[in-house]
Amino acid sequence: MEALTTDRLPSRQEIDAYGDAAEKIYEPLRPRLEAEHWGRYITIYPVNGDYVIGRTHRAALKKMQKKYPGVAFFTIRIGYKAVVHFGGSGASDAMAWQMERS
Numbered sequence: 413m414e415a416l417t418t419d420r421l422p423s424r425q426e427i428d429a430y431g432d433a434a435e436k437i438y439e440p441l442r443p444r445l446e447a448e449h450w451g452r453y454i455t456i457y458p459v460n461g462d463y464v465i466g467r468t469h470r471a472a473l474k475k476m477q478k479k480y481p482g483v484a485f486f487t488i489r490i491g492y493k494a495v496v497h498f499g500g501s502g503a504s505d506a507m508a509w510q511m512e513r514s
Contacts, residue, residue: 416484433458434486
């Protein structure tokens with residue numbers, strides 16, 4: 413797989429392939445990451461499988477950008493279906509997480 417660079421807009425197919433490759437890297441890690449890092453962010457470089465974990469999306473992204481400047485990455489919020497939550501307070505997510513853990 414070739415890296416997507418930040419100097420051009422990738423095609424939809426390239427974005428989908430990048431995401432699929434990142435998800436294949438994430439899936440085997442999911443059980444351990446959800447147990448140890450629930451709610452944090454994992455930023456993955458699909459080209460070589462390297463990844464970093466951060467408390468925030470920005471923190472994870474900055475760590476990866478230092479390692480690989482000028483390329484695109486794929487970020488997943490650990491334990492969630494979406495990286496970013498729009499609207500609401502997020503209280504329902506917190507309550508669901510607490511209920512699952514008890």
